[in-house]
Amino acid sequence: MPELPEVEVVRAGLARHVARRTVTSVEVLDPRPLRRQDGGVQAFVDQLTGRTLTAVVRRGKFLWLPLDDGRALSAHLGMSGQLLVRGTAPAADSGPVHERVSGAALRTDPNALTGGRSVDLSVTEQPRYVRDLSTSPRHLRVRLHLSTYPGTDGGGGAVPDPGLDDGAVLDLVDQRMLGGLHVVDLVPTADGAPGGMGSPEPLLPADATHIARDLLDPALKRTGPDGVVSKVRASQRAIKTLLLDQGLVSGVGNIYADEGLWEAGVHGLRPGTALGPRVVARILETTAEVMRRALQAGGTSFDALYVDVEGASGFFARELRAYGRQGQDCRRCGTGMLREVLGGRSHTYCPRCQTRPRRSR
Numbered sequence: 001m002p003e004l005p006e007v008e009v010v011r012a013g014l015a016r017h018v019a020r021r022t023v024t025s026v027e028v029l030d031p032r033p034l035r036r037q038d039g040g041v042q043a044f045v046d047q048l049t050g051r052t053l054t055a056v057v058r059r060g061k062f063l064w065l066p067l068d069d070g071r072a073l074s075a076h077l078g079m080s081g082q083l084l085v086r087g088t089a090p091a092a093d094s095g096p097v098h099e100r101v102s103g104a105a106l107r108t109d110p111n112a113l114t115g116g117r118s119v120d121l122s123v124t125e126q127p128r129y130v131r132d133l134s135t136s137p138r139h140l141r142v143r144l145h146l147s148t149y150p151g152t153d154g155g156g157g158a159v160p161d162p163g164l165d166d167g168a169v170l171d172l173v174d175q176r177m178l179g180g181l182h183v184v185d186l187v188p189t190a191d192g193a194p195g196g197m198g199s200p201e202p203l204l205p206a207d208a209t210h211i212a213r214d215l216l217d218p219a220l221k222r223t224g225p226d227g228v229v230s231k232v233r234a235s236q237r238a239i240k241t242l243l244l245d246q247g248l249v250s251g252v253g254n255i256y257a258d259e260g261l262w263e264a265g266v267h268g269l270r271p272g273t274a275l276g277p278r279v280v281a282r283i284l285e286t287t288a289e290v291m292r293r294a295l296q297a298g299g300t301s302f303d304a305l306y307v308d309v310e311g312a313s314g315f316f317a318r319e320l321r322a323y324g325r326q327g328q329d330c331r332r333c334g335t336g337m338l339r340e341v342l343g344g345r346s347h348t349y350c351p352r353c354q355t356r357p358r359r360s361r
């Protein structure tokens with residue numbers, strides 16, 4: 001599953017390329033990604049057509065694009081979802097330009113757009129290189145046609161890309177149908193702080209109110225009676241399970257939980273009640289720091305995500321110290337890394353740096 005840094009790379013890319021554009025038409029090639037939409041396909045098309053995407057916001061792994069009518073387009077990428085932004089300018093000798101039909105849901109030839117410039121905002125289970133974008137349209141599910149930018153000084157900070165300034169499409173490409181899109185109401189945040197990264201508005205989707213703030217959110221309460229540290233220390237559950245609980249702190253998945261626990265030198269099985277406040281604070285900080293490093297690497301390589309039909313692009317190569325390193329030497333002490341199953345998920349750790357508690361429960 002994509003975790004916070006991967007979703008943030010997608011958010012930043014969308015903010016740069018689609019924020020402030022208006023949805024001129026919507027094509028639904030497959031209704032299944034709209035399964036969470038109240039009212040089904042027609043409601044999705046009706047509620048999006050003519051609306052402007054005002055921003056791109058993320059809380060944890062949760063992504064939404066506020067619309068100019070107070071609602072939002074919510075995007076779930078699941079394990080295999082990709083969002084692709086493609087310019088609609090035809091290449092020198094490409095095929096016909098895609099026909100635009102306002103407000104209509106219709107099937108068209110997805111290959112008609114391969115001449116334009118493309119930006120791949122893929123999120124995949126593992127970092128990989130996309131060598132051949134022409135294979136992607138096979139799994140194209142939903143396509144949003146977007147207007148040109150209303151102006152170059154909209155104040156949103158987005159810099160129009162010269163190759164995409166005549167309009168673009170935003171594609172949801174999904175091989176395994178685990179991702180989805182839907183239009184949802186926005187509701188006020190309980191604490192009055194911004195809903196997430198990417199917008200100062202204190203709003204979040206009505207179906208995301210159970211998602212806690214993430215470790216990189218300045219409005220996250222770490223200390224104090226209702227802070228994350230206190231909640232962890234009040235729980236009998238294993239610290240790794242607590243880190244993965246999106247209602248306690250969001251954005252952390254299996255990879256960054258293992259990395260953060262290795263950095264902090266704490267075994268994932270330790271119950272919250274067995275950890276002192278400073279240890280819990282350290283685990284939260286090391287986990288946040290690993291995600292910040294991953295994000296930096298992702299951000300740095302983001303411009304490399306500009307690809308043409310022959311081009312390759314990819315995510316940063318993660319420098320993992322724990323996740324997936326079972327059987328290899330600990331990068332701190334040289335001891336062989338072990339792996340066990342904890343709460344249904346794998347946990348990779350160093351038996352010397354991360355002392356395992358005696359009893360598993």
Ligand SMILES: [Zn+2]
Binds near residue numbers: 332333
């Ligand atoms: Zn070690």
